[in-house]
Amino acid sequence: MTDPYPVPGDDAQLVVFDFDHTLYDGDSGSHLFAWLLKRNPLRLLAALLATPLLGPLVALLPTRRHGISGYVWIATFGLHGARQFNTVIDRYVRTHEAEIRTRLLPRALDVFAAHRRAGDKVVVATGAPPELARAILAFVAHQDVSVIGSAVGPRFGAMGATRHCHNEEKMRMLRERGYGDIAIAYSDSTADLPLLKAAKAPVVVNPKHARVEFFRKVLPAGTPILNWGCVDRGGEPA
Template sequence: MTAIYPTPRDDAPLVVFDFDHTLYDGDSGSHLFAWLIKRNPLRLLAALIATPLLGPLVAFLPTRRRGISGYVWIATFGLHRAREFNKVIDRYVLKHEADIRRRLLPVALEVFARHRAAGDRVVVATGAPPELARAILAFVAHQGVPVIGSEVGPFLGAVIATRHCHNEEKMRMLRERGYGEIDVAYSDSSADLPLLLAAAAPVVVNPKASRVDYFRQVLPPGTPVLNWGCVDRAGDPV
């Protein structure tokens, strides 16, 4: 049965959720693009050849967008419009429904639903393609939530990210869509530090173990650092 949530008031608390490693156990975009690459031998060969160059770019924050865009270009070669790409996303989500459902974190979904039931303005801001997050959330009756994600467009016979919803850019994209003061923010990533610092009540969930001390240093004292069910991540268990 689909839950019925109240329509948030314009002055209701604003709550922003990251998606990957926050609501979803893993990197949803990487799973999508890996599927696209592996299903085509030529794409797989191209990805293997390009990895010595693209892999190091992905590993470092200043060059991450370029590295990811390279893999996305390989994965989507032959697609020419965002509309075609979205149709491929929908097919991928339906084909992998069982696995995707297992990756949705029950504790995270409970917190997500609780905010919606309270009438809060809930927004998902993710580096993944927005159609991917929307399609996955539809499995758990959360299709009415605004999703802000990385924008894509055609480039040299493929589709790439034209604007990556990441780090400071995520904050700019939120503001452009009219989301101002943030009451609560949930994220796993130090790349979302601008989002967490902007929130009156930041919550770190499922962080890498190597980043826990960093979060405790740069975020306000007492900021929760929680684990919502990612077994390979750190945080206090809930």
């Protein structure tokens, strides 16, 4: 049994965590949608046939949300409504618990829990569906943390991303939920530069090796660039 975390006060500092490659080793949304595709050979075939078009869109930041939306549509064809989609997410998490637990990064969770014990206001802001991050965090007694993620809704017989919690849009979604001055932000991704630059104390964790020098150039001198256990990623061992 874990001790209850204190309720953050009105003056508590705001700490924002990305989820994928920050708390979780990998891309949780991709793992979910890959499972959905593999369950149905026709969906898998459609995704393979669409990859010459969708793959390059995903690879480029300005068009990434369009490419991801295409894969989401193929993977969720036949689902109708957020409630049904969330039920599928919960089933996926429940049936893959052992594998998912191995992907939760112990060092990251230690830092996450330390902020909560200190009474900080902790928020997870992720490009993944929020129900997915919530369900995974529930494994480690963090189900009550506020999660902001990509909105998904019905689209032409399937589900599609109606709002991608990504880049500048992530900042807009945080502000809309009443989260203002950011004390500390943790993320692996250059897509989160608006978040990292907005934080008084940015922390880069588990960046791609090729992006380490870029982060050093664009973020304040002395910004920590750490590795919290992603063996194929860069950063100094914590």
